[in-house]
Amino acid sequence: MNKQYALVTGASRGIGRAIAERLARDGYTVLINYNNNTAAAQETLEAIKAAGGDAELLPFNVCDGQAIEQALQLWEQQHKGATISILVNNAGICKDGLMVFMTEDDWHSVVNTTTEAFYYITHRILPGMLRARNGRIVNITSISGVIGMPGQVNYSAAKAALIGATKALGKEIASRKVTVNAVAPGYIVTDMTADLNEEELKKTIPAGRFGKPEEVAALVSFLCSDEAAYITGQVINIAGGLA
Numbered sequence: 001m002n003k004q005y006a007l008v009t010g011a012s013r014g015i016g017r018a019i020a021e022r023l024a025r026d027g028y029t030v031l032i033n034y035n036n037n038t039a040a041a042q043e044t045l046e047a048i049k050a051a052g053g054d055a056e057l058l059p060f061n062v063c064d065g066q067a068i069e070q071a072l073q074l075w076e077q078q079h080k081g082a083t084i085s086i087l088v089n090n091a092g093i094c095k096d097g098l099m100v101f102m103t104e105d106d107w108h109s110v111v112n113t114t115t116e117a118f119y120y121i122t123h124r125i126l127p128g129m130l131r132a133r134n135g136r137i138v139n140i141t142s143i144s145g146v147i148g149m150p151g152q153v154n155y156s157a158a159k160a161a162l163i164g165a166t167k168a169l170g171k172e173i174a175s176r177k178v179t180v181n182a183v184a185p186g187y188i189v190t191d192m193t194a195d196l197n198e199e200e201l202k203k204t205i206p207a208g209r210f211g212k213p214e215e216v217a218a219l220v221s222f223l224c225s226d227e228a229a230y231i232t233g234q235v236i237n238i239a240g241g242l243a
């Protein structure tokens with residue numbers, strides 16, 4: 001059987017790493033995207049190989065259309081005829097603060113890391129999926145984009161935009177057997193939440209705890225499976241009852 005490739009953006013750490021490890025266990029060859037942190041990406045690669053899976057590093061800045069084009073062109077030259085059948089748009093950043101103090105950079109960097117990245121990468125990968133009449137796109141949004149979070153106007157706006165894109169694209173390409181869904185985590189234990197007061201915040205979560213990256217990865221794995229072929233354009237919260 002031909003190799004099936006899954007591209008996971010931001011797979012060097014946190015939720016993206018867990019998704020990469022899980023999709024490798026599911027039998028995909030995982031393309032581990034990251035921005036700067038080569039050591040962490042290498043750890044993801046080694047963990048996948050140690051578990052008997054297959055993966056490759058594919059670094060690029062998800063906000064840089066030219067860098068994405070260059071990296072994917074080179075990858076295609078080195079993998080003649082191969083197509084990417086799973087795309088997980090996971091890379092993201094947050095720069096929290098009240099709106100009145102928010103700088104232009106706080107706004108643009110957070111919004112672009114989600115919205116421009118979605119455009120550049122999805123636009124580049126989609127034609128191959130449409131030609132193959134096969135594909136899964138999973139966008140990692142956040143409950144911040146579903147319910148809005150004070151102190152996260154930039155992040156909530158970015159993640160809500162991703163939800164709109166998911167719903168529209170899901171409808172646009174459903175007849176081509178390519179599904180598009182969004183996963184909206186609540187508080188998950190990663191570097192992104194490391195500075196939060198977990199003891200206080202977990203009192204606000206009905207499940208009484210933060211989630212684990214592996215729990216998000218299990219949901220993504222299901223959405224990428226054949227069994228999820230009839231689910232598209234949906235947003236699925238994974239937030240311990242918070243939303």
Ligand code: NAP
Pocket residue numbers: 009010011012013014015016033034035036037038040060061062063090091092093113140141142143184185186187188189190191192193
């Ligand atoms: P994390 O631990 O901070 O990891 C972020 C990942 O994104 C890293 O692999 C990082 O690469 C990559 N990245 C950041 N900017 C990038 C860029 N410009 N180009 C390429 N890669 C880039 O974050 P996380 O908590 O796993 O979050 C993953 C996703 O889940 C994000 O979209 C986040 O918004 C979302 N989310 C997280 C939570 C949570 O509670 N943790 C909740 C809801 C939603 P480097 O290692 O190279 O920097």
